[in-house]
Amino acid sequence: MPKQRIITLLTDFGCSGPYAAEMKGVILNIAPTATVVDITHDIPPGDILAGAFVLRQVLTYFPAGTVHCVVVDPTVGTDRRIIAAKYAGQIIVFPDNGIISLVEQDQPLEQIAVVRNQKYFLTPAVSPTFHGRDIIAPVAAHLSGGMAMDRMGPTPGKFKLLDIPAPSVDRDGSLVGRVIYVDHFGNLISDISADLLQQTWSSAPADVEVVLAGRSIGPLKAAYAFAEPGEPLALINSMSLVEVALNGSRACDSLNAGVGSEIRLTRRGR
Amino acid sequence: MPKQRIITLLTDFGCSGPYAAEMKGVILNIAPTATVVDITHDIPPGDILAGAFVLRQVLTYFPAGTVHCVVVDPTVGTDRRIIAAKYAGQIIVFPDNGIISLVEQDQPLEQIAVVRNQKYFLTPAVSPTFHGRDIIAPVAAHLSGGMAMDRMGPTPGKFKLLDIPAPSVDRDGSLVGRVIYVDHFGNLISDISADLLQQTWSSAPADVEVVLAGRSIGPLKAAYAFAEPGEPLALINSMSLVEVALNGSRACDSLNAGVGSEIRLTRRGR
Amino acid sequence: MPKQRIITLLTDFGCSGPYAAEMKGVILNIAPTATVVDITHDIPPGDILAGAFVLRQVLTYFPAGTVHCVVVDPTVGTDRRIIAAKYAGQIIVFPDNGIISLVEQDQPLEQIAVVRNQKYFLTPAVSPTFHGRDIIAPVAAHLSGGMAMDRMGPTPGKFKLLDIPAPSVDRDGSLVGRVIYVDHFGNLISDISADLLQQTWSSAPADVEVVLAGRSIGPLKAAYAFAEPGEPLALINSMSLVEVALNGSRACDSLNAGVGSEIRLTRRGR
Numbered sequence: 064m065p066k067q068r069i070i071t072l073l074t075d076f077g078c079s080g081p082y083a084a085e086m087k088g089v090i091l092n093i094a095p096t097a098t099v100v101d102i103t104h105d106i107p108p109g110d111i112l113a114g115a116f117v118l119r120q121v122l123t124y125f126p127a128g129t130v131h132c133v134v135v136d137p138t139v140g141t142d143r144r145i146i147a148a149k150y151a152g153q154i155i156v157f158p159d160n161g162i163i164s165l166v167e168q169d170q171p172l173e174q175i176a177v178v179r180n181q182k183y184f185l186t187p188a189v190s191p192t193f194h195g196r197d198i199i200a201p202v203a204a205h206l207s208g209g210m211a212m213d214r215m216g217p218t219p220g221k222f223k224l225l226d227i228p229a230p231s232v233d234r235d236g237s238l239v240g241r242v243i244y245v246d247h248f249g250n251l252i253s254d255i256s257a258d259l260l261q262q263t264w265s266s267a268p269a270d271v272e273v274v275l276a277g278r279s280i281g282p283l284k285a286a287y288a289f290a291e292p293g294e295p296l297a298l299i300n301s302m303s304l305v306e307v308a309l310n311g312s313r314a315c316d317s318l319n320a321g322v323g324s325e326i327r328l329t330r331r332g333r
Numbered sequence: 334m335p336k337q338r339i340i341t342l343l344t345d346f347g348c349s350g351p352y353a354a355e356m357k358g359v360i361l362n363i364a365p366t367a368t369v370v371d372i373t374h375d376i377p378p379g380d381i382l383a384g385a386f387v388l389r390q391v392l393t394y395f396p397a398g399t400v401h402c403v404v405v406d407p408t409v410g411t412d413r414r415i416i417a418a419k420y421a422g423q424i425i426v427f428p429d430n431g432i433i434s435l436v437e438q439d440q441p442l443e444q445i446a447v448v449r450n451q452k453y454f455l456t457p458a459v460s461p462t463f464h465g466r467d468i469i470a471p472v473a474a475h476l477s478g479g480m481a482m483d484r485m486g487p488t489p490g491k492f493k494l495l496d497i498p499a500p501s502v503d504r505d506g507s508l509v510g511r512v513i514y515v516d517h518f519g520n521l522i523s524d525i526s527a528d529l530l531q532q533t534w535s536s537a538p539a540d541v542e543v544v545l546a547g548r549s550i551g552p553l554k555a556a557y558a559f560a561e562p563g564e565p566l567a568l569i570n571s572m573s574l575v576e577v578a579l580n581g582s583r584a585c586d587s588l589n590a591g592v593g594s595e596i597r598l599t600r601r602g603r
Numbered sequence: 604m605p606k607q608r609i610i611t612l613l614t615d616f617g618c619s620g621p622y623a624a625e626m627k628g629v630i631l632n633i634a635p636t637a638t639v640v641d642i643t644h645d646i647p648p649g650d651i652l653a654g655a656f657v658l659r660q661v662l663t664y665f666p667a668g669t670v671h672c673v674v675v676d677p678t679v680g681t682d683r684r685i686i687a688a689k690y691a692g693q694i695i696v697f698p699d700n701g702i703i704s705l706v707e708q709d710q711p712l713e714q715i716a717v718v719r720n721q722k723y724f725l726t727p728a729v730s731p732t733f734h735g736r737d738i739i740a741p742v743a744a745h746l747s748g749g750m751a752m753d754r755m756g757p758t759p760g761k762f763k764l765l766d767i768p769a770p771s772v773d774r775d776g777s778l779v780g781r782v783i784y785v786d787h788f789g790n791l792i793s794d795i796s797a798d799l800l801q802q803t804w805s806s807a808p809a810d811v812e813v814v815l816a817g818r819s820i821g822p823l824k825a826a827y828a829f830a831e832p833g834e835p836l837a838l839i840n841s842m843s844l845v846e847v848a849l850n851g852s853r854a855c856d857s858l859n860a861g862v863g864s865e866i867r868l869t870r871r872g873r
Contacts, residue, residue, distance in 0.1 A: 091395065139558070
């Protein structure tokens with residue numbers, strides 16, 4: 064059993080009402096010394112892709128043993144399952160609605176279990192509208208305390224994955240991806256990674272031109288402040304992903320782009 | 334003295350400024366090992382009923398020994414009192430402005446004290462605009478450490494309660510209540526509980542029809558996803574209250590309803 | 604080394620995305636038993652003055668040994684430095700962009716170091732867009748554990764300070780300042796302190812009249828509730844600063860004022 068017990072919450076509950084706090088209370092009842100960390104409660108309601116993106120991004124930085132409660136769950140109360148799984152020494156408890164898709168792309172999950180054992184639920188009479196509180200939170204608290212994963216339930220066959228197109232190489236040699244997340248600053252984050260750039264062109268991308276939905280943004284720059292205020296720029300962001308931003312304002316608004324907008328990288332020298 | 338010291342904050346301070354953090358600092362100065370939990374800081378400014386609702390809802394889930402700081406306090410600096418009281422093994426410190434009303438409906442408070450002993454204040458020179466920081470936070474930290482309630486001050490006579498109408502049975506046998514809270518998803522939560530349904534009709538409510546402000550919403554469903562996207566539905570929510578929602582969008586906007594709107598339950602077979 | 608390790612976060616990252624949580628993960632990896640406290644993540648993007656104001660305000664209330672991570676950092680990735688310094692027994696790690704200005708006005712910083720020692724970075728390959736995660740968070744975690752400040756790097760010459768005009772005394776004897784912060788309630792907070800009032804007029808300010816951008820607000824009142832709903836009022840707020848507010852609504856909107864608006868205090872008897 065780890066001495067330090069970190070349990071995180073990633074939800075679309077917002078911060079104004081009781082839902083996130085109810086989960087914290089349930090967790091602290093079972094694991095009184097746990098450190099409960101808010102990842103975010105402001106995933107747009109029901110936005111599974113945004114939840115999947117934030118989940119993948121934060122996992123890199125938490126210590127082994129951390130247990131993550133993921134509750135973006137628009138089909139709560141139907142027969143969609145709840146899954147618990149290990150990933151890089153951490154544990155994720157999540158609804159089987161595709162929210163694990165981006166994590167799974169990086170590295171296969173381990174010790175996957177369908178959460179069925181009512182012994183670890185808050186109550187056998189779970190609310191059909193709040194599995195986060197009645198199942199995910201208490202199960203996470205028990206797993207955080209060292210409970211074996213296989214006591215939660217059987218191994219699932221497959222789990223649900225979102226149909227997310229991968230970036231591809233166009234006939235003219237361009238690398239074509241799309242915006243998959245818009246951040247708090249309005250920055251447009253694509254699915255094109257620095258690794259993919261390297262693999263595609265086996266050289267530093269000094270002569271790359273970035274095109275957002277048909278509009279040239281120019282070459283990759285090193286940091287936001289290297290564009291004039293209000294000028295669009297592209298860079299490799301802190302997630303090692305190609306991002307289009309505006310220095311000092313919101314690219315999503317000014318460039319009228321969002322999740323799904325095409326981002327194309329071409330070599331200017333060609 | 335409890336080993337685990339959980340102190341929560343429920344305020345209308347928002348998260349953008351210093352006020353909530355000032356309270357956290359005061360608490361951690363007195364109780365350095367306390368676990369400080371944000372219930373919410375996004376109660377609409379001065380909305381005592383919303384604060385009362387969220388407070389009642391979260392209390393159910395926190396462990397005995399938890400101390401709750403409640404600061405929705407539009408009359409701060411007047412002669413309204415600050416009260417500390419026990420409820421189900423937990424302690425609540427709150428302004429005497431009615432915010433305890435819904436908690437008090439469920440179960441009487443115990444060991445009630447008017448908070449007057451300046452020894453437990455941050456400073457004898459309390460700011461007339463921020464009793465949350467100067468009185469409620471330090472008093473909560475001291476109570477969390479095991480300080481006896483009766484050292485805080487005298488027993489109050491009565492405390493202030495909001496004038497909240499109770500659901501009633503209409504002449505045609507309908508159960509008539511109203512929306513008392515609109516949640517982050519725009520769901521309209523009523524004051525009609527599953528218990529009240531059972532008491533009123535002594536049977537499972539299979540043939541109940543829900544009517545919101547004169548508009549039929551249909552029977553009670555099991556979960557949000559059992560309505561078509563955009564279709565209104567009613568269900569017993571995770572608080573065991575009748576709720577009107579829209580699958581995938583905001584009922585409060587689409588149905589043009591809010592706190593105070595009538596919710597009526599009738600038996601279709603009659 | 605302090606037993607209790609409090610590490611705070613003050614950023615403009617918002618709460619919807621991964622950035623704040625990435626910092627929490629980095630901190631908890633290095634300092635697993637630390638208490639991580641959110642000051643705020645809702646400083647308006649890039650608003651250094653607002654960050655400076657909130658920072659100064661909260662410092663007063665945290666215990667000695669607390670380490671504060673300050674990340675309002677629009678010029679991240681340029682050659683602006685990162686500084687660590689002690690202030691009243693606490694430690695602040697911040698970008699050298701002026702955000703320390705208001706703290707520095709109160710009391711000089713001590714043990715100031717330019718953060719350069721890559722040994723305490725998350726990685727030698729820091730992202731040019733996220734020094735908060737790659738430098739400030741890990742350095743804060745190491746400093747919280749008792750690491751000596753001078754191991755971080757050399758002493759800076761000067762650091763950057765915002766050009767913030769001080770309140771002044773006008774030819775007619777009025778005290779003239781300006782709004783420097785608008786809070787969550789829309790209250791207009793000025794740079795005129797209760798101390799300054801005392802120093803200027805060496806008496807209690809009973810006959811002072813407050814004028815906001817040419818409009819008389821009246822004398823200083825004791826608390827918000829002593830004005831009629833919707834009526835403007837001025838008071839000495841919980842920060843000991845002159846503030847203009849509206850009982851029950853947003854002064855900034857109703858009075859069409861904001862950061863920079865003049866606030867003038869005159870003696871009516873003169």
